[in-house]
Amino acid sequence: MVSDLQTKLNYVNAYRENRLMAAQDVLENQSLFDELVSICFSPSDKNNHKACWILEFVSYEELIWLQPHLDFFCSNLKVLKDESSIRPIAKVIQLLIKSHYRKNENCILLSEENLQDCIEASFDWLINDVKVATKAYSIRTLYVLGNHYNWIHPELQIILTKDYAHHSAAYKAVAKEVLKKINI
Template identity: 60%
Template structure:
């Protein structure tokens, strides 16, 4: 029998207000957060992408809630295949890495950093949509300040793929290539 949270996810639509409403409900009821994380990675659950949408919204306000779940999160992000799940998780990765390097409440281990790096490169080089690629590019740029091999690899990919992508990808690519050089 589906949980109450899973049932509420059934009624979540792509409308921002709709996603925000359930995110605020989870924030008001923190005991729901660990279940939400679990649902995000139940690949066969049709509500998994919706759970990822909610997790993204929560991450803007309560990113530190992910800290106890980082092992699970970082291990499983590479398993996501649904584009509707990848885009919000790519944003969450960007928020986590940015927060980590700002010495905030997020402490990523070397393994977490490696797992996020590998996943972002996978999203960048595979057939994912442009928003996921753009979040991955920005995340990889930050990770390149930690791992010396990332910037050269990122530069090669951006220069090779630049001409074949959308205006959004090109804009982010230009921005990051200027920073790398």
């Protein structure tokens, strides 16, 4: 039997308005969230990438909903192989890391193991053959993490400097911005 969420995901397409409508359905019915997270990390599910799209939009509004799922979320980052799934999850990681270090009453609390999983995934996506948006999110995430782990900025600087000439203008813009911050 197909769940309500799976039925909704069957009708989701890449149009932003369409993805926003599906995310709004989840925001209005939090009971769908557990299944959404599960589908995100089920690469064999035909709606896996669509679930990741929706999770990104839901995370903009209710990032805190991920708190009870962080161990599962972070430990399963390595199962993602499809670029359509990785890009939105890279953005969610960026949101999580920024929230973790914001340290206010609504911040996300990541364990050391969660942080290590995010560091590993971000470096993997940065050095592997993924599209520039994923790399840009990873660069920005690693920059923030590098403010708290003193070994990250030097490694990030080496990778960005080495790869700079071989990438698009969008990659170069983000790399230049981050390199400038690192070198201050």
